[in-house]
Amino acid sequence: MHIYRFLLLNLILMMTTLISSGQAHAQQPAPYYRIAEIVVDSTQLTAYNAALKEQMNTAIRLEPGVLAYTALADKSNPAHITIFETYASIAAYQAHIQTAHFKKYKAAVEGMVQSLTLRDMNAIGIVSK
């Protein structure tokens, strides 16, 4: 009878609306922030910095989940390097370390890195012009 068809159509419409609005409001995963502190053999600094920049430029170009890298060296000791890393999510970071360009970087700098400290971070605030 018409009433059943009407109710069925309404039910389908309701469920479609619920499903699509659920997808539209699906939460973006929070960005994943990290700081890497690296001490490099000072006699290999030029090669290290070149390998680092190649990795950074390739990753930012090829991987949607790699959002930013800021690599800095202490003015008083250029072998002390601090890298601020921003990924779209922890999953994006995990995908990143499987890439060919990251593995190439790790292999290239293996004999150059004297120490590496990785710190997972929460953002207090990020502002820029």
Next chain:
Amino acid sequence: MHIYRFLLLNLILMMTTLISSGQAHAQQPAPYYRIAEIVVDSTQLTAYNAALKEQMNTAIRLEPGVLAYTALADKSNPAHITIFETYASIAAYQAHIQTAHFKKYKAAVEGMVQSLTLRDMNAIGIVSK
């Protein structure tokens, strides 16, 4: 005589060109990068973070020479805070520490900060999406 007027006009033209091209090519001072590492009294962390964010938001809004702040806390120890600071130049930083909003922040957090380490940095590379 005409020749002297001609030579004088040429001289003026040459000097004007030299001066204006010198100004056009005047070097932008390099950005000044710093990392501040702060240990905060963990019982005052909420107040500290609020004061920090207020300073950051005010500085980025009011000071042309303040280019960016990224303030992060260690996930494993939120009282350990790392701030990556970018100023247009060392002069811009020196102007910044004379501002009312910076002095207000310093006075507010004086009893909260247990240690402060400031590191002047050189940029190896900065990339972002």
